[in-house]
Structure formats: C-alpha cells, structure tokens
Amino acid sequence: MASSSHRRRPRPKPDRDFDWRPVRGPLAAVAAVAAVALVVTLAVAFRPGAAAGATGQDRAVSGSASQAVPSTAATPKNPSPKPSPTATPTRTASKRTTPSASVTPSAAPAKRPASSTTGVSTATTTAPAAGRIRPGTSYQGVATSYDVGNGDGACSYGPTSDVMTAAMNTADYETAKACGAYISVRAASGTSITVRITNECPAPCAAGQLDLSRQAFAKLAPLSAGRIQITWSLLSPATSETVSIRYKTGSTQYWCGIQAIGHRNPLARLEVRTSGGWQALTRTGYNYFLSEQGAGCGGEIRLTDIYGEQLTVPALAVRPDVVQRTGVQFARH
Template sequence: MRATKHAAPQSNRRRGLVMGIPLALVAVGVLVCLAFALLPRGGGGTGAAEPAAVASAAATEPSAPPGTGVPADPTPSAAPPSVTSPSPAATGTPSPSASRTPQPSTPVATSTRATPSPSAATGGAGAAPATASLAGRIKPGTSYQGVATSYDAADGNGACSFGPSGDLMIAAMNHTDYESSRACGAAVLVRAANGASITVRIVNECPLPCAPGQLDLSHEAFAKLADLSVGRLPVTWTVLSPGAAPDTMSIRYKTGSSQWWCGIQVIGHRNPVAALEVRTAGGWRQLSRTDYNYFLSPDGSGCGGPIRVTDVYGEQLTVDGIAVKPDVAQPTRVQFARH
C-alpha cells in the first residue's frame, strides 16, 4: 500500500514539469513578438540606408535657380582653347573660309576713346589698359634732358622693323627709354641749347651704354642742330602728337604668319602705340610686344580677325577685314587723333 501511495505523486510532478517547458517557450515567443512590435518603423539597416542614399544623391546635384528648369549659366570650360592649346582644332579661331579669305571691300574700322574701368588694371580680356601705364617711361608733353649723338642711318631701317625710310629725319632711342619697342614710331621734338630744333621719328634702338635720355640721331638730323664734329650735344626733347602724319595707319603681318602663328605690326600711326589686341572666341586678347616692334599671337588665336589698337592717350581703333598677308602693309582708313 505504501508503494502505491508514493507512486502517484511522483507521476504528477513529472507531468507538470513536461507541460511547463512548452508554456515557457510560448511566453518567450510572446515577449519576442511584443519587442519587435514596439521597435520604431524603418529602424532596420536596409530601411535606413535607402533614405541616406537618396539624400546623398540629392546633395550632389546642382539645384536650378528659382523659376527656371535648368541652370541659367552653365559652367564654362576651364580656359579658352585659344589660350591653352596650339592645336589647330582647339584654338577657337574663325575657320579659314570665315576669316582668312580677303574680302573685296575695304577694311572696316571704328574709333573709340578708351575709358579705363576698375578691372582694367588687372589686364583682363576686353579691358582697356590703365591710363597710368599707357605711355610707359616716356610720356607726351613731358620734357626730358639728355645728350644727342649721331649714327649712319643708311636706308633708315632699324630695330623697329618699319623698313627703309625716304625721310631720314629719324633717331634711335636709348635702350632704357626704348622700353621693348614702346617708343617706336614716336615723333620727338629735339631742342639744342643754341636754339636750333628738329622733329624726328623713332625707328631704332641705341643699345647700352646709351644712357637714359640719350638720342642717337641720324647724321642728317644731327646736322640740323650742330656740326657733326661736335659729337655729343646736350638737348631737351618731348614726345609730340604731330599734325603732319600719314592720313591712315596700316597693319602688317610678319613673315611666316598664318592661322597658327602670327606677328602683327602697326605702321604710320600718329601717336605711340600702347597696346594691340585681337578678337578671339573668348573675347579681346592683348598680345605681348617684342623688341622688334611686332605683337605676337603664338598659338594663332585672333590671326586674321578684328584688331584693336590703343595709343598712349587711350584712343582705341578697331579694324576688321585685315587678312593674313605676310609682309604687306594694309591700309585701315583710320588714324589716331591729334593732341
């Protein structure tokens, strides 16, 4: 009897243990479900990554100005091809049919007075050179003191590359005041202490040791002031804007000029030339000046196109229709004003 009474309770305890395990698992499952249900929506890794990717993409796209569907001013290229590349396909110059073929009509020219803007001093394309720097070392209306010497001018040609001259009332400017050919073509009134005076045109350079202020006159010009035996003659001189000047100035392209490279020279100008610019795809481009008085476009940009010339007084003359014809002086029908 004791064995039977003790067997029943032991069986009930085992049954309770077996049934308690599934109930515990069910409770854990319920708790897990409640935990997932309480998590914020979209908190999973995949759901968060998509909005972040969209935001990143939106940040990299430029927004259009209000009221427009596309940007108003697309970003330009880094630099005009005509400036950075000598390649014929990348110069941005007009095609041969558009700019290299001479037109039967006379070149068109316009004249304007340059008004320097705040940007002019930076040398930007299209800006007129600053007035303070136009004349360089020698300025019109200013009296300079120096000494006059003389040389055999032969046919009148010199460092300014103007060519032979029928008028030998000419002179060579000292190296310092020659200033990389800025003095070329200037009309200079020379006065001696004895009262004699002569007007000469600068066509040459007097190399060192010619001192600042010194003028090396042709024998013919020096003889108008004193006997050649004097050798060295103290003088004062002034740059003029002469009344007697060619009716028009001319443009000449240097030997070897083409649409890929060109040198441009101004001839017969009344006033000294301060700057020369050519029209390119990127606007007006000022060319550098050589000691032999040509303005160079080393990559050909602007060769054969419109040319703008500025004198030391700020007057600008714009000429169109000048074809690339090396060694030919082409008239322009315009001349700088007298001052």
C-alpha cells in the same frame, strides 16, 4: 437690469438689531415693492461705464473718440515724407577712374578729332597707358649721331627714304614702346627739329640719350661736335597718313606676328578678336605683337594708343610682309 456678465455691487450686511422676519398683510406687500425698487436702482447706478448726467448716446460718442485718437507714444516726432510717385530719380553718372601718372604733364594740349571715326573711342589727355615717355614732359639728355643706312632699324619698319629719324636709348625704348613716336628735339642754341623713332641705341647710350641720323644731327650742330646737350619731348603731330597693318614673314592662321605702322601716337596695346573676346598680344623688342597659338590671326584688330584711344580694324587677310592700309588714325593731342 444689467447683463449677467457684469458684477453687481454687494448688498450691505443686515443690522443685527433689525428684524427681517416677514410682515404679513398689506405692510408686507409695500415692503416687497420697495425692496424691488431699491434693487433696480442699485443695478442701474452701478453699471460699468455709467456716469452721472451722461446719456447712452453721450457714452457711445465718448467711446468712439477714444478709439479714433492714436496714442502719442506710437507717433514719430518727425515722420519721413513719402516720395512723390511722379518724381523722377536723379541719375548719378558713373565715373569712370583714370590711373594716376607718375609724371604729371605740365600742360594738357587741346584734343583734335581723329581723321577717321571708325572704331574710335574717346581719347583722354592724361596718357593712362604711357610708359617712360610721357606727353607734356621735357627730358634732358645728349644727342649723338649715326649712319642710318637704308633707314631700317630695331623697330622693323624696313627701308625708308625718311632721314629725320633717331634711335632711342634702351631704357626709354622700353621693349619697342617708343617705336613710331614723334620727338621734338631742341639744342642749347634754341634750334629744334622733329624726328621719328625707328631704332634702338644700346649701351653705352644712357637714359635720355638720342642717337640721331646724321642728317638730323647736322640741323642742330656740326657733325664734328660729336655730342651736344639737348632737351626733348613727345609730339602728337599733324599727319595725313593713316595706320597700316603688316603681318610678319611666315605668319599663318596658326601663328602670326602683327605690326602697326604709321600711328600718330605711341602704341600701347594691340589686341585680336577671339571666340572668348579681345586678347592682348605680347610685344617683342623688334616691334611685332605675337600670337603664338594663332589666336585671332586674320581677325579683327584693336589698337590702343598711350592716351587710351582705341581703333578697331576690320578683319584683314593674313598676307605676310604686305602693308595693308586701314584708313583710321588716332586723334591729335
């Protein structure tokens, strides 16, 4: 018989004309057995899950199958493949971002290795730190001449026997940023010379104008010409010279002025190592970088040229007005 948890199908109501009174004797016994047989048959026939012609084993297999097959509504149409546990992730090189130049050089010359690799980082050819004077760009102007005397000038390099020098107009001098730059100067005749900027030419010198030493001017035109039309551009020349450092007169560990001399390319920045890291010093119009509070005086020095290349100079003693060689040089461009 079925478990008590299953509901039985209700019996049919008795017919009013049928007499259900008990029958005595053998007929009553037969009727009782028949009634019991009918009840058992009905209980088996109406058990939940029963099916005509299905055995108990068949029903068990059918139930297992229905539980094993997942609902199609719960299965995504295009399941994403799982990553392989042995796969190596692809690295994306970070790009480092270079500021756009306001003037694009007409050509980027090939780089050459620096004469010394001490503290040298990779140089770029886009001159991210260039000022008004940019590599690969030609400038129009006029050339005049002046008597350089002992060769000293606003850049404070001191007396020199080198007469192939020039004074840069104030606009392009740019607070001594042009100091030490090598410039190729070409006259209308096609003759060209190379000069180094050691001085500033104040007004009435106009933007684009170069005031050449008399010796340099004479190689382009007679001194009697007075003024000539020129084109000029920045150079990164071959040189066997290396960078030197000089502390300004009066420098101590509490206040100092630092100057770089003999750099191949224009200098964009000078920094000193402090307890808090690298600290950039302010450049003066007379071409010294000042540490007003003495930070970094006598410590490591880091130089950056207009191409972004950096040279790290080991700590040097604070020896005022003494040129100290470093043995390093910027790369040629």
